[in-house]
Amino acid sequence: MQLSRIIIGDGLNIENIVKKKNLKLTSARRELLEILFYAKNPLSYEDIKENIVMDKATFYRNIIKFEEENIINSFESNDKKRYFEIFQQPHPHFVCSRCHNIECIKERLDFNLEGYLVENIILKGLCKVCNKTSI
Amino acid sequence: MQLSRIIIGDGLNIENIVKKKNLKLTSARRELLEILFYAKNPLSYEDIKENIVMDKATFYRNIIKFEEENIINSFESNDKKRYFEIFQQPHPHFVCSRCHNIECIKERLDFNLEGYLVENIILKGLCKVCNKTSI
DNA sequence: CTCTATGCAAAAACTTTGCAGGGAT
DNA sequence: ATCCCTGCAAAGTTTTTGCATAGAG
Numbered sequence: 001m002q003l004s005r006i007i008i009g010d011g012l013n014i015e016n017i018v019k020k021k022n023l024k025l026t027s028a029r030r031e032l033l034e035i036l037f038y039a040k041n042p043l044s045y046e047d048i049k050e051n052i053v054m055d056k057a058t059f060y061r062n063i064i065k066f067e068e069e070n071i072i073n074s075f076e077s078n079d080k081k082r083y084f085e086i087f088q089q090p091h092p093h094f095v096c097s098r099c100h101n102i103e104c105i106k107e108r109l110d111f112n113l114e115g116y117l118v119e120n121i122i123l124k125g126l127c128k129v130c131n132k133t134s135i
Numbered sequence: 136m137q138l139s140r141i142i143i144g145d146g147l148n149i150e151n152i153v154k155k156k157n158l159k160l161t162s163a164r165r166e167l168l169e170i171l172f173y174a175k176n177p178l179s180y181e182d183i184k185e186n187i188v189m190d191k192a193t194f195y196r197n198i199i200k201f202e203e204e205n206i207i208n209s210f211e212s213n214d215k216k217r218y219f220e221i222f223q224q225p226h227p228h229f230v231c232s233r234c235h236n237i238e239c240i241k242e243r244l245d246f247n248l249e250g251y252l253v254e255n256i257i258l259k260g261l262c263k264v265c266n267k268t269s270i
Numbered sequence: 271c272t273c274t275a276t277g278c279a280a281a282a283a284c285t286t287t288g289c290a291g292g293g294a295t
Numbered sequence: 296a297t298c299c300c301t302g303c304a305a306a307g308t309t310t311t312t313g314c315a316t317a318g319a320g
Contacts, residue, residue: 024294024299045284055302060285062300075259076211080310081284090260094251109246115263116229124210125225125254132250159319161275180309190277195310197275215285216309 021069028054032062033086036072041102042083042093075122077102090119096127098134103127156204163189167197168221171207176237177218177228210257212237225254231262233269238262 014033018025035051036043045059052059063084066072073087079100083093092105109121126134149168153160170186171178180194187194198219201207208222214235218228227240244256261269 026294026300028301056284057286057303058301064286075257076217080217082211082215094248097254105248107246107248109244111242111244111246113229113240113242113258115266116258117261117266117269118258119232119260120258122210122257122259123248123251123253123255124257126252128250131252134252159274161319163276191309192278192311193276199311200275 017071021071023065023069028058029062032059033066033071036084036086039085041104042073042075042085044077044081044083046081048084073120075120078124090121092121092123094123094125094127096130097124098126098130101127101129152206156206158200158204163193164197167194168201168206171219171221174220176239177208177210177220179212179216179218181216183219208255210255213259222254225256227256227258229258229260229262231265232259233261233265236262236264 014030014037015025017033018029023029031052031054032048035048039047045056048059049056054062063072063074067074070087072084074082074084075093076082077095077100078097083102085104092107092109094103094105096102105123125131149165149172150160152168153164158164166187166189167183170183174182180191183194184191189197198207198209202209205222207219209217209219210228210230211217212230212235213232218237227242227244229238229240231237240258260266
């Protein structure tokens with residue numbers, strides 16, 4: 001799993017984020033957040049495990065806590081795994097039902113749903129590559 | 136779980152759909168498809184179990200088969216359960232992270248993603264009710 | 271009659287919980 | 296020093312698999 005930097009504005013860093021939520025900054029949390037910060041696309045537990053040493057209980061407990069605090073965001077792919085990312089400006093994710101790749105979509109989708117608060121958008125179907133090569 | 140009829144055009148019925156895919160029409164399959172046909176919103180395994188007698192292995196095997204054949208569609212809610220519905224014209228689903236309700240959205244969302252084939256749209260966030268009563 | 275689908279039981283995969291010890295503030 | 300966090304092990308959930316039998320075409 002290749003990690004590549006994403007740009008988070010507002011001088012946000014791990015210390016700030018964790019402190020703002022009154023959570024203790026442990027090395028497990030730092031590790032987990034670093035991996036998510038530097039990921040280009042959402043990561044599954046398996047992806048993360050490759051780069052991390054913490055116990056799975058700690059992993060899931062932190063995931064739950066971070067989601068409660070809106071530090072991260074999760075959703076399910078078609079491969080039935082949950083994927084995690086740092087909570088950002090809501091943007092669409094494309095999940096391919098054939099190759100199971102997950103892509104963050106840059107193009108802005110415009111729609112207004114009166115009364116709802118949209119926090120995450122998941123599009124399922126065939127990605128560019130699979131769609132082109134589909135029969 | 137209240138079931139209410141949805142209108143499927145084109146004279147589609149369970150026999151046609153199953154035959155078109157060269158699947159055998161067993162009573163388990165008829166039961167499962169009937170429940171999904173008459174559901175107003177996507178249903179979880181728990182929802183379906185209430186109204187069905189088949190074994191869970193049969194349930195999941197049929198779900199897998201129906202998904203392969205594009206007879207049904209599934210996605211995950213925030214309560215970590217999978218929800219199933221008859222494959223229809225792609226339309227958005229709103230999944231509420233607070234009350235875990237799932238709603239099919241009628242309003243059409245317009246966007247064009249060049250090259251992709253969008254089969255399902257899932258929006259996560261706060262539904263009208265929870266958004267209104269949120270602090 | 272043939273081949274697929276089913277039910278049961280067991281296993282696998284994924285996630286959560288209890289508890290005692292460790293670490294951040 | 297306090298209280299939150301961690302690891303380990305065990306338990307819960309959800310989904311899949313193996314196998315023998317039943318049933319659709």
